Amino acid sequence: MKPLTKIHPTAIISSNAKIGSNVEIGAFCIIYDNVDIGDNTIIGPYCELGVANGISNGEILKIGKNSHIRSHSIFYEASFFDDGLVTGHRVTIREKTLAGKNLQIGTLSDIQGHCDIGNYVRLHSNVHIGQKSKIGNYVWIFPYVVLTNDPHPPSDTLLGVTVKDYAAIATMSVILPGTTIEEGVLIGAHSSVKGRTEPNTVYVGNPAKKACDTSKIKLQDGSEQPAYPWRKHFHRGYPEHIVKEWLKN
Amino acid sequence: MKPLTKIHPTAIISSNAKIGSNVEIGAFCIIYDNVDIGDNTIIGPYCELGVANGISNGEILKIGKNSHIRSHSIFYEASFFDDGLVTGHRVTIREKTLAGKNLQIGTLSDIQGHCDIGNYVRLHSNVHIGQKSKIGNYVWIFPYVVLTNDPHPPSDTLLGVTVKDYAAIATMSVILPGTTIEEGVLIGAHSSVKGRTEPNTVYVGNPAKKACDTSKIKLQDGSEQPAYPWRKHFHRGYPEHIVKEWLKN
Amino acid sequence: MKPLTKIHPTAIISSNAKIGSNVEIGAFCIIYDNVDIGDNTIIGPYCELGVANGISNGEILKIGKNSHIRSHSIFYEASFFDDGLVTGHRVTIREKTLAGKNLQIGTLSDIQGHCDIGNYVRLHSNVHIGQKSKIGNYVWIFPYVVLTNDPHPPSDTLLGVTVKDYAAIATMSVILPGTTIEEGVLIGAHSSVKGRTEPNTVYVGNPAKKACDTSKIKLQDGSEQPAYPWRKHFHRGYPEHIVKEWLKN
Numbered sequence: 001m002k003p004l005t006k007i008h009p010t011a012i013i014s015s016n017a018k019i020g021s022n023v024e025i026g027a028f029c030i031i032y033d034n035v036d037i038g039d040n041t042i043i044g045p046y047c048e049l050g051v052a053n054g055i056s057n058g059e060i061l062k063i064g065k066n067s068h069i070r071s072h073s074i075f076y077e078a079s080f081f082d083d084g085l086v087t088g089h090r091v092t093i094r095e096k097t098l099a100g101k102n103l104q105i106g107t108l109s110d111i112q113g114h115c116d117i118g119n120y121v122r123l124h125s126n127v128h129i130g131q132k133s134k135i136g137n138y139v140w141i142f143p144y145v146v147l148t149n150d151p152h153p154p155s156d157t158l159l160g161v162t163v164k165d166y167a168a169i170a171t172m173s174v175i176l177p178g179t180t181i182e183e184g185v186l187i188g189a190h191s192s193v194k195g196r197t198e199p200n201t202v203y204v205g206n207p208a209k210k211a212c213d214t215s216k217i218k219l220q221d222g223s224e225q226p227a228y229p230w231r232k233h234f235h236r237g238y239p240e241h242i243v244k245e246w247l248k249n
Numbered sequence: 250m251k252p253l254t255k256i257h258p259t260a261i262i263s264s265n266a267k268i269g270s271n272v273e274i275g276a277f278c279i280i281y282d283n284v285d286i287g288d289n290t291i292i293g294p295y296c297e298l299g300v301a302n303g304i305s306n307g308e309i310l311k312i313g314k315n316s317h318i319r320s321h322s323i324f325y326e327a328s329f330f331d332d333g334l335v336t337g338h339r340v341t342i343r344e345k346t347l348a349g350k351n352l353q354i355g356t357l358s359d360i361q362g363h364c365d366i367g368n369y370v371r372l373h374s375n376v377h378i379g380q381k382s383k384i385g386n387y388v389w390i391f392p393y394v395v396l397t398n399d400p401h402p403p404s405d406t407l408l409g410v411t412v413k414d415y416a417a418i419a420t421m422s423v424i425l426p427g428t429t430i431e432e433g434v435l436i437g438a439h440s441s442v443k444g445r446t447e448p449n450t451v452y453v454g455n456p457a458k459k460a461c462d463t464s465k466i467k468l469q470d471g472s473e474q475p476a477y478p479w480r481k482h483f484h485r486g487y488p489e490h491i492v493k494e495w496l497k498n
Numbered sequence: 499m500k501p502l503t504k505i506h507p508t509a510i511i512s513s514n515a516k517i518g519s520n521v522e523i524g525a526f527c528i529i530y531d532n533v534d535i536g537d538n539t540i541i542g543p544y545c546e547l548g549v550a551n552g553i554s555n556g557e558i559l560k561i562g563k564n565s566h567i568r569s570h571s572i573f574y575e576a577s578f579f580d581d582g583l584v585t586g587h588r589v590t591i592r593e594k595t596l597a598g599k600n601l602q603i604g605t606l607s608d609i610q611g612h613c614d615i616g617n618y619v620r621l622h623s624n625v626h627i628g629q630k631s632k633i634g635n636y637v638w639i640f641p642y643v644v645l646t647n648d649p650h651p652p653s654d655t656l657l658g659v660t661v662k663d664y665a666a667i668a669t670m671s672v673i674l675p676g677t678t679i680e681e682g683v684l685i686g687a688h689s690s691v692k693g694r695t696e697p698n699t700v701y702v703g704n705p706a707k708k709a710c711d712t713s714k715i716k717l718q719d720g721s722e723q724p725a726y727p728w729r730k731h732f733h734r735g736y737p738e739h740i741v742k743e744w745l746k747n
Contacts, residue, residue, distance in 0.1 A: 277526055277544075279525055279526075295526075295544060339588065341586075361623075377623060377624065393642065395641055397669050401715055401717065401718065402640055402666055402668055402728075403620070403666060403728055404719075404732050405719070405732060406717065408718065423670050423687050441687060455688055
């Protein structure tokens with residue numbers, strides 16, 4: 001075993017799995033053959049990593065270093081997560097999920113696989129990411145949002161959703177198949193969005209309509225400053241060099 | 250133990266449970282007394298089958314043969330599933346669920362029991378089926394759909410939803426108490442449906458209104474063929490003799 | 499060990515945890531250091547109680563007596579539940595949740611912590627309670643309801659939702675940040691509610707509008723009696739002395 005790595009005696013770990021240094025694996029975990037866990041990563045109890053799907057031929061599940069996967073989470077084989085992945089509890093991640101640095105995935109979120117996710121993306125609790133979704137960098141998706149993909153269900157046609165950098169999709173919105181959420185867009189809570197959008201614009205309603213430029217929304221903290229682009233005032237959890245860049249431009 | 254049956258040594262299996270031949274039961278499972286698992290069935294890790302509810306007096310949970318229950322799923326006693334049940338992860342199935350052949354239940358779906366489900370029904374992820382629901386054959390229900398039952402909550406009145414053959418209910422729709430979704434109906438995403446519907450008709454919106462005949466919707470695969478009835482073009486996972494019948498009529 | 503207490507041999511219990519008399523703890527549970535479980539409580543299998551969050555410095559998780567926590571549930575440290583807590587399966591409860599007597603929390607519900615909940619509150623399945631929520635007594639919240647808190651996400655501003663006594667929020671409704679749901683209000687299914695409400699009033703739609711007084715809604719059980727206030731006819735699960743009071747006034 002690598003230095004400092006601590007595996008709970010009740011955990012079941014394949015001898016083929018590759019486990020880095022200073023990794024903790026909690027009680028009642030199952031780690032299958034084709035898993036590669038980076039250094040300094042914590043895996044909470046009851047996690048099941050590297051589930052086979054009968055299709056991926058044992059391609060590896062790679063979890064980058066400095067990650068934290070919370071308890072009761074399930075990851076299939078054949079996915080890649082760059083460093084600094086952080087999850088809530090009970091996330092379910094299917095095969096062919098390709099994700100950048102420091103992805104955060106909230107409790108109960110369900111990523112259906114076959115999707116691309118950029119750097120520093122935040123998915124809150126109970127988010128559902130359909131297959132063929134493409135998510136940029138610094139995107140926020142809030143609870144109970146669904147990115148769909150079938151324009152006439154059920155069918156064999158999959159038209160994934162695209163979400164570009166800095167966009168934010170509020171609670172319980174449905175993004176319809178093939179829709180593109182442009183850079184800096186804000187989708188209001190409980191909206192249904194279809195088709196094209198314009199950057200830095202607010203869409204609200206079911207069906208969603210253009211409401212205003214995001215710059216029209218003011219912070220409700222007494223400052224009267226604009227709430228968007230959010231990167232001008234909201235920095236929790238981002239590295240210093242990125243925040244510096246945001247404040248410069 | 251029956252021939253070829255493999256039970257993980259960490260699983261806790263009641264000696265009263267009836268386990269068929271060539272069954273696999275994963276690590277950390279709990280199988281209680283009144284469970285009957287058919288031949289050639291796979292039960293993933295961390296499943297709990299036959300949970301008592303204090304009401305059903307030990308009536309059995311019957312899982313038909315050739316089934317696959319994925320990890321972290323919970324089934325109560327006193328339900329019946331015909332052959333070929335397939336579930337995602339973390340499904341929760343309460344007592345008195347009566348289901349036909351080859352039911353598929355997606356990850357996180359929650360069936361509240363006291364309901365009837367036909368043959369070849371597909372429930373996608375995170376579907377909530379209220380008590381007293383009646384679901385026909387070949388029905389599709391997509392993520393975050395809820396079938397409700399209380400017309401004036403909270404109360405002791407339960408008016409279940411009925412969904413007839415070949416109907417499809419898209420993502421995040423709520424079907425209100427006592428509603429009947431007729432044969433071949435399509436409910437658009439994020440709709441709220443109440444009352445009566447007409448067969449082979451599209452309903453969309455909150456509240457949902459009649460949009461058009463389902464035959465008006467064309468496939469977005471370049472073929473210009475009608476997308477409904479879906480059974481004319483979508484056949485993945487159905488047995489050959491059924492597909493043959495669909496294509497004949 | 500206290501009299502009559504039964505801990506499954508596979509459960510992992512910290513010697514620092516305080517476990518009352520006649521407590522049952524199921525298979526594969528993990529009970530951490532700072533947990534205090536009252537007498538006559540049942541903890542189902544696969545539960546994880548007292549999860550540390552790195553902030554709460556080991557403040558205790560107190561579960562009152564006569565409680566029943568169903569399987570696969572996760573509770574963080576630093577919360578308090580008065581007697582008679584009942585949960586479904588897979589609930590996730592973060593730190594600084596303060597709850598009164600006989601709270602019921604349905605399967606998959608997710609309480610984000612830093613919130614106050616009164617006595618005899620019922621949360622159905624898959625309810626999401628955001629931080630800074632304040633919920634009164636005898637409140638009902640139905641499946642897939644979300645209480646939000648960020649008026650311009652993402653931001654550092656948290657404006658919690660307030661829900662007052664006897665209010666009922668039906669399935670798949672979103673309550674927007676800072677909203678107050680007044681006493682006896684009924685929110686119809688699939689609504690989005692923002693701002694102020696009037697007591698004993700029905701709000702429906704997205705965005706929700708005032709529909710009528712709750713007293714206008716009749717029971718659909720043939721009695722022609724008003725359905726609200728619900729406490730005049732719905733008594734399941736409430737103690738006799740409370741029901742007596744309800745029927746008197």
